[in-house]
Amino acid sequence: MRDTYTITELTKxxxxxxxxxxxxxxxxxxxxxxxxxxxxxxxxxxxxLKQILRGKRLGFSIAEIREIIEVYKTxxxxxxxxxxxxxxxxxxxxxxLEQKRRDIEDTMREMDEAEETCLERLAELGVSH
Amino acid sequence: MRDTYTITELTKxxxxxxxxxxxxxxxxxxxxxxxxxxxxxxxxxxxxLKQILRGKRLGFSIAEIREIIEVYKTxxxxxxxxxxxxxxxxxxxxxxLEQKRRDIEDTMREMDEAEETCLERLAELGVSH
DNA sequence: CGGATAATTGACTTTTACGTAAATTAACGA
DNA sequence: TCGTTAATTTACGTAAAAGTCAATTATCCG
Numbered sequence: 001m002r003d004t005y006t007i008t009e010l011t012k013x014x015x016x017x018x019x020x021x022x023x024x025x026x027x028x029x030x031x032x033x034x035x036x037x038x039x040x041x042x043x044x045x046x047x048x049l050k051q052i053l054r055g056k057r058l059g060f061s062i063a064e065i066r067e068i069i070e071v072y073k074t075x076x077x078x079x080x081x082x083x084x085x086x087x088x089x090x091x092x093x094x095x096x097l098e099q100k101r102r103d104i105e106d107t108m109r110e111m112d113e114a115e116e117t118c119l120e121r122l123a124e125l126g127v128s129h
Numbered sequence: 130m131r132d133t134y135t136i137t138e139l140t141k142x143x144x145x146x147x148x149x150x151x152x153x154x155x156x157x158x159x160x161x162x163x164x165x166x167x168x169x170x171x172x173x174x175x176x177x178l179k180q181i182l183r184g185k186r187l188g189f190s191i192a193e194i195r196e197i198i199e200v201y202k203t204x205x206x207x208x209x210x211x212x213x214x215x216x217x218x219x220x221x222x223x224x225x226l227e228q229k230r231r232d233i234e235d236t237m238r239e240m241d242e243a244e245e246t247c248l249e250r251l252a253e254l255g256v257s258h
Numbered sequence: 259c260g261g262a263t264a265a266t267t268g269a270c271t272t273t274t275a276c277g278t279a280a281a282t283t284a285a286c287g288a
Numbered sequence: 289t290c291g292t293t294a295a296t297t298t299a300c301g302t303a304a305a306a307g308t309c310a311a312t313t314a315t316c317c318g
Contacts, residue, residue: 006294006295007295008294008295017276017277018295018296019275019276019277019278020275020276020277022296022297023275023276027275036283036284036285037283037284037295037296037297038284038285038294038295038296039295039296051239054232054235054236055236056188056275057188057228057229057232058187058188058229058232058233058236059185059186059187059188059189060188061274061275062274062275063274068236071240071243072239072243074243074246074247074250076246076250078250079254080251080254083247083250083251083254084251086243086247087244087247087248087251090240090243090244090247093236093240094237094240097233097236097237097240099186100186100187100229100233101230101233103183103186103187104187104226104229104230104233106183107183107184107187107197107222107226108223108226110180110201111200111219111222111223111226114200114201114203114215114219115216115219117203117205118203118212118215118216118219119216121203121205121207121212122209122212122213122216125208125209125212135264135265136265136266137264137265146306146307147265147266148305148306148307148308149305149306149307151266151267152305152306156305165313165314165315166265166266166267166313166314167264167265167266167314167315168265168266185305190304190305191304191305192304
């Protein structure tokens, strides 16, 4: 496990452009360190990028991903109100995820039906000649 | 179960604007019938809208949703090549959905961890005064 | 039948999430 | 040291997915 990555290494690993990574930096989601002007990404930056891309695949907007990431890095210090509020947000996010999960299951079911129809159709064609 | 719905009924049921529904019509995803100039949505149109919005929640683009919908309405007629191709597309969509499912599970796990950290933190605070 | 209410159309605007291109600068190898 | 990569910055461009606004046109109800 390396201790820093260049931007191009990350673009290759994750299949995104440098522009995309810099965009996430502009948005304040990642804060790589610099050697001179050049960005150096620590393992933690890499993990963040992975989380961002995971959020994107699930259809979350940058704003929503920001919220999710905020939740991940629960401040180990913080007053009771803050923490209770954080727990609330976690619950909300969880129910969004549960909705998405239901959506996936529903879609999967319809895919299964569609495939079965296709297979039946193929069987018919296979027998008929 | 009604046999037609007006556009505003659907906007209320699904929490989307009329513009959104008309946009999906422009894109050819829904084809409501008309009474004069006014749109009338049949139950099948309503189901389509539901499927579109489900796709949206999962982060699929309109183009991708179009593909998914094409898959749903497997042509009951069609030659072998067509049908095999359809089965291929179903497999692809399914693996996209499986990826999303993994992404959800991973995110859920991290949410659980974050919540636990919060709860521990609350316990500490609860004991310390 | 007349006026409020609701739906449509068309055009322009906005937001998000980058793409792209040009100019600049740094780094590295022969 | 010099030239060739490679990375950065700045700024404008763009596609997708609607939002918004204005002008019409039905429609319905008292």
